[in-house]
Amino acid sequence: xxxxxxxxxxxxxxxxxxxxxxxxxxxxxxxxxxxxxxxxxxxxxxxxxxxxxxxxxxxxxxxxxxxxxxxxxxxxxxxxxxxxxxxxxxxxxxxxxxxxxxxxxxxxxxxxxxxxxxxxxxxxxxxxxxxxxxxxxxxxxxxxxxxxxxxxxxxxxxxxxxxxxxxxxxxxxxxxxxxxxxxxxxxxxxxxxxxxxxxxxxxxxxxxxxxxxxxxxxxxxxxxxxxxxxxxxxxxxxxxxxxxxxxxxxxxxxxxxxxxxxxxxxxxxxxxxxxxxxxxxxxxxxxxxxxxxxxxxxxxxxxxxxxxxxxxxxxxxxxxxxxxxxxxxxxxxxxxxxxxxxxxxxxx
Ligand code: 5AD
Ligand code: FES
Numbered sequence: 233x234x235x236x237x238x239x240x241x242x243x244x245x246x247x248x249x250x251x252x253x254x255x256x257x258x259x260x261x262x263x264x265x266x267x268x269x270x271x272x273x274x275x276x277x278x279x280x281x282x283x284x285x286x287x288x289x290x291x292x293x294x295x296x297x298x299x300x301x302x303x304x305x306x307x308x309x310x311x312x313x314x315x316x317x318x319x320x321x322x323x324x325x326x327x328x329x330x331x332x333x334x335x336x337x338x339x340x341x342x343x344x345x346x347x348x349x350x351x352x353x354x355x356x357x358x359x360x361x362x363x364x365x366x367x368x369x370x371x372x373x374x375x376x377x378x379x380x381x382x383x384x385x386x387x388x389x390x391x392x393x394x395x396x397x398x399x400x401x402x403x404x405x406x407x408x409x410x411x412x413x414x415x416x417x418x419x420x421x422x423x424x425x426x427x428x429x430x431x432x433x434x435x436x437x438x439x440x441x442x443x444x445x446x447x448x449x450x451x452x453x454x455x456x457x458x459x460x461x462x463x464x465x466x467x468x469x470x471x472x473x474x475x476x477x478x479x480x481x482x483x484x485x486x487x488x489x490x491x492x493x494x495x496x497x498x499x500x501x502x503x504x505x506x507x508x509x510x511x512x513x514x515x516x517x518x519x520x521x522x523x524x525x526x527x528x529x530x531x532x533x534x535x536x537x538x539x540x541x542x543x544x545x546x547x548x549x550x551x552x553x554x555x556x557x558x559x560x561x562x563x564x565x566x567x568x569x570x571x572x573x574x575x576x577x578x579x580x
Contacts, residue, residue, distance in 0.1 A: 238261040245495040246272045256451060257444045259492065266488060271522030273491035276498050281525045283569045284524050286576030288337045288370065288555070289330035290530035292540040293318045293356075297343025300409050301372070301397075303439060305470035305541040306343050312472050316536050317347060320356050327360055330531045331367070331559050334573040338364075339393070339528065341372035349371065354387035368575045370432075375386030375416060378423045385427050392424045393432040395463060398439065399453035400446040406437060413487065421457055430578060432501070437489055438481020439467040447489070451496065460578040461526075462493050462500050465507025468543035483511050484487035487522045494523025499580040501526050509547050517567045518558075526576070527564065529556040 237258040242265060244251060251259070259265070294317040295306045306313060318355075319324075329339050339359060342348065354374065360369050370391035371384055381392070396417050398404050404414040424431045435450050454462060466481035486508060493502055503526040504519030512518065516527060530537060530548050535547040548556050561571050 234258070237265060239265065239268055241265075242269050242272050245492070246276065248498070250455075253448055253524075256448055256492075260444050260447055260488065263484060263488075266484070266491075269488065269495075270378070270522045273494040274521060277494055277523050277525055280498055280579055284525070284572045284574070285520065285564050285569045286337070286526045286574060287335055287560075287571050288503070288526060288528040288576075289326070289333075289335035290337045290341060290528045291318070291323055291326045291330075292341045292342065292530070292532040292536065293340050294342035294345040294348060295358055295536075296345035296542050298345065298346060299412065301412070302407055302409075302474045303436070303467060303470070305473060305543055307473060310472045313541065314539060315522050316539055317345065318533070318536070320352075320359060322533060323356055324359060324363065326531045326533065328365060331364055331470075334571070335531065336366060336573060336575040337368040337370060337391075338374055338531070339370040341393070342374075342422075344374040350383050353380075354383055355433065356363045357384060357387040361571070366575065368577070372567065373495075377428075381420075381423055381427050381429070385429060389429070391430040391432065391461070393425065393434075393461060394420055395432075395434040395497060396421065396450070396453060398442065398459075399435075399449040401434070401444045403439075403441055403443075406441045418453075421459075422501045425457070425459075430460040431457075432463060433457055433459045434461075434463035435487040436467040436481065436507075437464055438479075440475050440478045442467075442481075454493075456571050459497075460499075460501060461503075462497060463503050463505060464489055464493070465505035466505055466511045468510060468545070470541065470543045480511060483508070483515060483518070483529050486511075487518055490519055490524050495548075499578055501576070501578055503528050506530070506547060510543070510545055513542040517563055520564065520567050520569055527560055527571070529560050
């Protein structure tokens with residue numbers, strides 16, 4: 233007999249009970265409990281973080297990438313894309329602007345671009361840390377060796393984001409070429425933790441070939457990793473990828489997962505992602521109400537924002553981009569939270 237999810241299932245999560253596989257899958261499939269689920273997630277979020285929303289200034293340092301993930305618009309095989317790299321001076325001026333606006337975390341994200349050698353990355357990181365000693369630096373530069381991660385950490389990097397994308401081996405193989413492996417991705421994540429980074433992982437919701445069973449594996453993997461940060465967003469189609477015939481992921485399922493993650497990981501830093509804001513004009517507000525407590529406005533120079541095109545129709549790429557922080561602050565307040573000027577470490 234198939235198990236049904238009820239309010240009691242949500243209550244069990246709220247009390248920090250570990251649900252069975254069947255219960256979790258039932259909850260993922262149920263759309264009638266969302267209101268209650270989001271209210272419970274918000275309760276836990278407020279218990280741990282009050283109404284505070286942390287901001288991270290996202291600086292997209294390069295759209296060159298040696299990889300060829302089938303879902304991603306900046307994949308090496310996309311010959312239509314014009315490529316750019318930011319210089320250290322570009323990055324520092326983004327940070328200066330960000331600092332003035334109240335950012336105390338800078339996230340340097342980029343494709344796996346071999347131009348950025350360890351020495352170059354370390355030089356940028358240590359320059360930011362010496363000019364802004366009260367700020368955290370987060371890196372999101374993909375899979376690197378243990379030694380490289382150690383070097384970045386010694387240069388001053390505090391946090392690292394590396395989504396696992398899917399914790400199911402077969403599914404991983406359908407999203408990535410053979411040159412990439414889930415095993416290596418997982419090893420990187422455990423290395424990052426071992427080295428002492430505040431570590432973030434996550435996955436796309438509704439990526440091609442995803443099932444409720446693979447989502448269950450994602451949740452179980454996160455339980456074993458115990459990340460400080462968990463980023464999820466709907467899969468969104470990009471016209472110049474092999475997956476361009478696949479539909480976008482579901483907003484509703486993404487929000488349900490945000491709430492489930494908040495209940496399973498009460499202390500986690502969970503962003504309401506740009507992908508959520510892209511699939512629905514109010515997606516980020518909805519993400520906050522479902523338990524997210526971080527937003528990551530774009531601090532990249534406006535001239536390159538369109539080029540960092542992981543998926544189609546990405547928001548905040550036009551002339552309005554300089555206004556993002558003002559826009560987001562009012563969006564955050566419209567749903568009962570407030571942006572704070574704080575380095576925003578995990579509370580535990
Ligand atoms: N749709 C949604 N998210 C995507 N990402 C990459 N391509 C897409 C897409 N088409 C996500 C991946 C990656 C993060 C930086 O962006 O999860 O880890
Ligand atoms: Fe970028 Fe609103 S957050 S324009």
